[in-house]
Amino acid sequence: MRLLLNGEDRQFDGVASIADLVAALGLDARKVAVERNLEIAPRSLYADTALADGDRIEIVTFIGGG
Amino acid sequence: MNAHVSPESAAPAAEAEETWTVAGRTFRSRLIVGTGKYKDYATNAAAARAAGAEIVTVAVRRVNLTDPNQPLLVDYVKPSEFTYLPNTAGCFTGEDAVRTLRLAREAGGWDLVKLEVLSDPKTLYPDMEETLRSLKLLVSDGFQVMVYCSDDPVYARKLEEAGAVAIMPLGAPIGSGLGIQNRVNLRIIVENAGVPVLVDAGVGTASDAAIGMELGCDAILMNTAIAEAKDPIRMAKAMKHAVIAGREAYLAGRMQKRLYADPSSPLGGLI
Numbered sequence A: 001m002r003l004l005l006n007g008e009d010r011q012f013d014g015v016a017s018i019a020d021l022v023a024a025l026g027l028d029a030r031k032v033a034v035e036r037n038l039e040i041a042p043r044s045l046y047a048d049t050a051l052a053d054g055d056r057i058e059i060v061t062f063i064g065g066g
Numbered sequence B: 001m002n003a004h005v006s007p008e009s010a011a012p013a014a015e016a017e018e019t020w021t022v023a024g025r026t027f028r029s030r031l032i033v034g035t036g037k038y039k040d041y042a043t044n045a046a047a048a049r050a051a052g053a054e055i056v057t058v059a060v061r062r063v064n065l066t067d068p069n070q071p072l073l074v075d076y077v078k079p080s081e082f083t084y085l086p087n088t089a090g091c092f093t094g095e096d097a098v099r100t101l102r103l104a105r106e107a108g109g110w111d112l113v114k115l116e117v118l119s120d121p122k123t124l125y126p127d128m129e130e131t132l133r134s135l136k137l138l139v140s141d142g143f144q145v146m147v148y149c150s151d152d153p154v155y156a157r158k159l160e161e162a163g164a165v166a167i168m169p170l171g172a173p174i175g176s177g178l179g180i181q182n183r184v185n186l187r188i189i190v191e192n193a194g195v196p197v198l199v200d201a202g203v204g205t206a207s208d209a210a211i212g213m214e215l216g217c218d219a220i221l222m223n224t225a226i227a228e229a230k231d232p233i234r235m236a237k238a239m240k241h242a243v244i245a246g247r248e249a250y251l252a253g254r255m256q257k258r259l260y261a262d263p264s265s266p267l268g269g270l271i
Helices: A016-022 A043-048 B043-052 B095-109 B128-140 B151-161 B183-192 B204-216 B232-252
Strands: A002-005 A010-012 A035-036 A039-043 A056-064 B018-023 B025-027 B032-033 B055-062 B082-084 B113-115 B142-147 B164-168 B198-200 B219-222
Touching: A002 A039, A002 B113, A002 B198, A016 B219, A035 A043, A035 B095, A039 B055, A039 B095, A043 B043, A056 B095, B032 B232, B043 B219, B043 B232, B082 B095, B082 B113, B082 B151, B095 B113, B095 B128, B142 B151, B142 B198, B151 B164, B151 B183, B164 B183, B204 B232, B219 B232
Parallel strands: A002 A056, B032 B055, B032 B219, B055 B082, B113 B142, B142 B164, B164 B198, B198 B219
Antiparallel strands: A002 A010, A035 A039, A035 A056, A056 B055, B018 B025
16 A cells, blocks of 8 residues: 655555554554544544555654744 | 831741643743753753743654654653643644644643744744634634734734733744843733733843743743753753742832932931
8 A cells, every 4th residue: 555654655565554554663652643634543543544545644743842 | 217017027928829820720830941952852851850840842743754763752751740832833824733733632632732833934933914813723623822922912912812821922033042122012911911921932041031020921931041051951940940030029029210329228327
């Protein structure tokens, strides 16, 4: 499946849901937030949020700022 | 001058605990610190503790996908220890601000946020027209919005009318360390506001923070003044004391200024 992940074209295999993607990337789901096609993906629904070819995914976290 | 009172009568009354409240949340510390520009997150956390801060501002950015094991802010400046105030730094439109803060809300569940919509990169001055429009979008989306703004009393009033939970005028441009440039405007904003007023940006050293508090501001928000000090942890401590000193001086009520001297030692009874 092809995803536009944080602005980059990426290819993933065996990734069906946002939960799969977060795990495949080695991220801690408790420390990030995910947007799918400009819609917030609620953390409680990561396992149930299916991904589709061409989805635009943003994964963010908190960093230092003023 | 010395009235006949007992030596003990002027002892200070037991001090009621000094707090301030924004959007229904009550805090003891009147110093909010940023988390940008530190050499590492450990120093950042130590400085925030030395400042006695209860609230820290944070930014929302894409995760590092090439190295998911990079240190994360949340592991050092912990949300269990500090109230996170997510900002909209880097947003130039209301839509960007809403999108960013929705992600912040999902990442941590916070609805108390800092709105900043900047204009040109040289001054980082707030774009007030877009800031006001963004505020309205955020308020209708359920956010409690503390608003970084210019020191314009008219816009300050408009922001409050649009539902801002705090007005945060700059003392000087972000990161400039120039100190409070327009005390008159700041005081006018304080006198007319029904919500907390914070100096956000421009503080360079402890006396700048004290001046802001002496003008009657409810709190001070700073980042660079601490992060870029040679010893950030010591400066954080200095800022903590400055904010307390300024607040106490404001509450105490300063003496009147006079053009000429007024002797402190009585002239009567000279030998």
